[in-house]
Amino acid sequence: MVAGAYVLEYHLVNYRRTWRSSALSTLVLPLLTMLGFGVGVGSYVSGGVEGAPYLDWIVPGLIASTAVQTAIGEATWPVLSYFEWLKVYFAQAAAPLRVADILGGHLAFMAFRVLTAAAAFLVVAAVFGTIHSWWAPLTLVVSVLTGLAVAAPSVAYSSSISSDSYLAILMRFAVLPMSLFSGVFFPVESLPVVLRWAAYVLPLWHGVDLSRDAMLGLAPGWIGLLHVVYLLIWCVAGWAVAHRCFRRRLVV
Amino acid sequence: MVTFLMPRFVPRLVSFEGMGRRSASVTERNIACLRSMYWVVMVSGFVEPVLYLFSIGVGVGALIGDLPLPGGRLVGYAEFVAPAMLASAAMTGALSETTFNFFGKMKFMRLYEGILATPVRPIEIALGELAWAMVRGVLYSAAFLGIMVAMDLTSAARALAMFPATVLIGFAFGALGMTVSTVIRSWQDFDLIVAGQFALLLFSGTFVPPTAYPAVVRWLIEVTPLYRSVDLVRALSLGPVGWTQALDVLYLLAVLVIGLTVAGRRMEKMLCK
Amino acid sequence: MESLIHARGLVKRFEGFTAVDGIDVDVRRGEAFGFLGPNGAGKSSTMRMIGCVSPPTDGVLRILGLDPRRDGPKIRAKLGVCPQLDNLDIELSVRENLTTYARFFGIPRRVARQRADELLEFVQLTERADSKVEPLSGGMKRRLTIARALVNEPEIVLLDEPTTGLDPQARHLVWERLFRLKQQGVTLVLTTHYMDEAEQLCDRLVVMDGGRIVAEGSPRALIEQYSTREVVELRFAAESQEAYAEKLAGLGERLEVLPDRILLYVADGDKAAAEVQRRSLAPASVLVRRSSLEDVFLHLTGRTLVD
Incomplete structure (x- = not known):
């Protein structure tokens, strides 16, 4: 556990060099999305969605989606390059660290990145007056949970490939469709049955739904509990597979 | 097309003899490194705009219903947004090849240093790389147009007219991307490019007519290259076509020629010190 | 030509x-x-x-x-x-x-x-x-x-x-x-x-x-012009090679003192090496070799090629 904290410290120190440019995408991109999509497109959605104005309805979805984008960004190219090009993991494995420390430390850093990105978005959302509930800060917890639910399996995937072409495939065939069809921009109920079930299976929709409940102050009910359990399953299963992949490459 | 446009803008006396052949050899190199995996990535590139069309055009479209065009005619949201997706897909495709990949080849693979030891000149490398980006972009555009026709979002005749427009858009953004690549210093700067690209995508009259924005913002939007592209393609898709579209074409041609000239010149400065 | x-x-x-x-x-x-x-x-x-x-x-x-x-x-x-x-x-x-x-x-x-x-x-x-x-x-x-x-x-x-x-x-x-x-x-x-x-x-x-x-x-002409036929490389165990330089005076056409050794430029290396022994200077190592371009460079610039 303590050793994992050292690994986290390494990633944080590393992040100090690049945080400025990532702050831009962390703050500016959500702001742009909110303006361009929420306000722009929203003004054409008459009557709102499910009883809420379009902007208010879309913001929680965008926060969950941002959490997923941030998590994926950290769990793909960096992981691949730490194995293939920069060999950071091998350097760490030469120190008295266990595989779980190396993996856990990096995932903890990813959770940190997700948390900051979601928090930045939440602040922007507050400025736009789209927060209507005291439960809104819970969105941060939901974001971290959703972020880890995609980060863990993505780390497993990234650690089992050797070329970044496979990452492009992941982005195109998994991440992008998930972002577009998980109820961020329109309710999943309007999707054809097959696509709707695809949304139910992938993690993002569960995060979006929880986030929306928190932001709009709706009672999550028993389905909320299901969301949490389901996202936890993704986390645990992802961790297990990632741990095995890391082990195979680091402990020879 | 490009070669015959260049002479007036290239300041020094350079010979154009063999220019096409040498540029083509750079394109050929890219074709030679197509590997099985890269093929999948390349072919799958066309999936992206289609996904956007279904999500935003159809999904969000169901929430919006019909939109009034400037002429007063009402069109379905998918019809309105599809041409813009086409234009922005042409932009994205051209930029991904000419920024990320181009920069990597120039700075890290030091590929161009090797090529410059041969008779190939910097401007010819730029042209060859651009042509390659276009080969991909053209395939994506054609596929997307096919889907638009199949979904009855435009007519086959109009799709045929939109096709060369997307090629022009690709060339213009490709040249722009290359110029940007010669200016940026490190990978970190790509965050800026992504942000800029995203801002263009959101505010170029892509998802809503620019009339939705305040007057000042609207004027800003009107001069962006993506807005001019969207305007061109949308007019070709939904009509009517007029002088504004001639202006769009001229604008994109100017971006192309200036972009290529600057990129070639800057490459020469960087690589032929 | x-x-x-x-x-x-x-x-x-x-x-x-x-x-x-x-x-x-x-x-x-x-x-x-x-x-x-x-x-x-x-x-x-x-x-x-x-x-x-x-x-x-x-x-x-x-x-x-x-x-x-x-x-x-x-x-x-x-x-x-x-x-x-x-x-x-x-x-x-x-x-x-x-x-x-x-x-x-x-x-x-x-x-x-x-x-x-x-x-x-x-x-x-x-x-x-x-x-x-x-x-x-x-x-x-x-x-x-x-x-x-x-x-x-x-x-x-x-x-x-x-x-x-x-x-x-x-x-x-x-x-x-x-x-x-x-x-x-x-x-x-x-x-x-x-x-x-x-x-x-x-x-x-x-x-x-x-x-x-x-x-x-x-290469041959440069060596002939800027160096002698042979070189004697002498290493002394002491901290400074400098001290030995004057004791070698008059032994060859030219003498270079490097941080770790002394180079003696002579026509006949073996003869010079014998003379060093005769003066009982007792170097830690003696090497007689032919002149190379390295010596030419040293002579021309006062520095060795690979620093």
């Missing part, structure tokens, strides 16, 4: 410093010409100017009778360039590196394929033809780069530090291939900071230091 490369008062200036400071060079057809000098002497800048990828700041430069400022592509069509750092195409296989490169010269595909096979044979890489570039050893990569430089059957081959960073065995293999090229009448121009390389390969060379040419001639 025909001059393939002709330079007069050639200058290359970058912002704030002068890399090449007015050099005169003539390279004749069929010879192996070398630029010898330490890092930073201006060798690579000169090579880049000759390779027509770096415009001269001042002076005259003619390559194959053409002006690189105007006829860059035409000249480059007849040059083969082997850069200091391999810039092979890592996305292509070994053979494809040659065939695609040939296309940059406009060589027809069929000819390119045939020539690639011949060149792979020449640099002994036929078995690795379909391998990627990445897993090749340093020596193999360098040989492939040399093969690539030959793909257009160039009139002049430019080699920038052809064996720097290679292990001894790989170096000898590269030298042997270059020697073969020389026998075939190819004009070679190379830079090096290894005197053994210059002695092995060059018919004629210039010694560069600080952007200028400080001496010119064949």
Whole structure:
């Protein structure tokens, strides 16, 4: 556990060099999305969605989606390059660290990145007056949970490939469709049955739904509990597979 | 097309003899490194705009219903947004090849240093790389147009007219991307490019007519290259076509020629010190 | 005699410093010409100017009778360039590196394929033809780069530090291939900071230091002119070699004191070594050897080549 904290410290120190440019995408991109999509497109959605104005309805979805984008960004190219090009993991494995420390430390850093990105978005959302509930800060917890639910399996995937072409495939065939069809921009109920079930299976929709409940102050009910359990399953299963992949490459 | 446009803008006396052949050899190199995996990535590139069309055009479209065009005619949201997706897909495709990949080849693979030891000149490398980006972009555009026709979002005749427009858009953004690549210093700067690209995508009259924005913002939007592209393609898709579209074409041609000239010149400065 | 490369008062200036400071060079057809000098002497800048990828700041430069400022592509069509750092195409296989490169010269595909096979044979890489570039050893990569430089059957081959960073065995293999090229009448121009390389390969060379040419001639002639026939290297166990220098006075034509040894320039090494023993100076080690270009360089600049 303590050793994992050292690994986290390494990633944080590393992040100090690049945080400025990532702050831009962390703050500016959500702001742009909110303006361009929420306000722009929203003004054409008459009557709102499910009883809420379009902007208010879309913001929680965008926060969950941002959490997923941030998590994926950290769990793909960096992981691949730490194995293939920069060999950071091998350097760490030469120190008295266990595989779980190396993996856990990096995932903890990813959770940190997700948390900051979601928090930045939440602040922007507050400025736009789209927060209507005291439960809104819970969105941060939901974001971290959703972020880890995609980060863990993505780390497993990234650690089992050797070329970044496979990452492009992941982005195109998994991440992008998930972002577009998980109820961020329109309710999943309007999707054809097959696509709707695809949304139910992938993690993002569960995060979006929880986030929306928190932001709009709706009672999550028993389905909320299901969301949490389901996202936890993704986390645990992802961790297990990632741990095995890391082990195979680091402990020879 | 490009070669015959260049002479007036290239300041020094350079010979154009063999220019096409040498540029083509750079394109050929890219074709030679197509590997099985890269093929999948390349072919799958066309999936992206289609996904956007279904999500935003159809999904969000169901929430919006019909939109009034400037002429007063009402069109379905998918019809309105599809041409813009086409234009922005042409932009994205051209930029991904000419920024990320181009920069990597120039700075890290030091590929161009090797090529410059041969008779190939910097401007010819730029042209060859651009042509390659276009080969991909053209395939994506054609596929997307096919889907638009199949979904009855435009007519086959109009799709045929939109096709060369997307090629022009690709060339213009490709040249722009290359110029940007010669200016940026490190990978970190790509965050800026992504942000800029995203801002263009959101505010170029892509998802809503620019009339939705305040007057000042609207004027800003009107001069962006993506807005001019969207305007061109949308007019070709939904009509009517007029002088504004001639202006769009001229604008994109100017971006192309200036972009290529600057990129070639800057490459020469960087690589032929 | 025909001059393939002709330079007069050639200058290359970058912002704030002068890399090449007015050099005169003539390279004749069929010879192996070398630029010898330490890092930073201006060798690579000169090579880049000759390779027509770096415009001269001042002076005259003619390559194959053409002006690189105007006829860059035409000249480059007849040059083969082997850069200091391999810039092979890592996305292509070994053979494809040659065939695609040939296309940059406009060589027809069929000819390119045939020539690639011949060149792979020449640099002994036929078995690795379909391998990627990445897993090749340093020596193999360098040989492939040399093969690539030959793909257009160039009139002049430019080699920038052809064996720097290679292990001894790989170096000898590269030298042997270059020697073969020389026998075939190819004009070679190379830079090096290894005197053994210059002695092995060059018919004629210039010694560069600080952007200028400080001496010119064949390796033999340079040694005769600037050094003695033999050298005695003496190492003394004491902290400072300096103290022994005066005790050796009058022993040879010249004497150089280095931090770790003293060099004694003499006509007869054995005789001088015996004299050292007679004066009972008791050095920790004595080595008698023939003079090399290293000694020429030391004499001309007061510094050793590899610092």
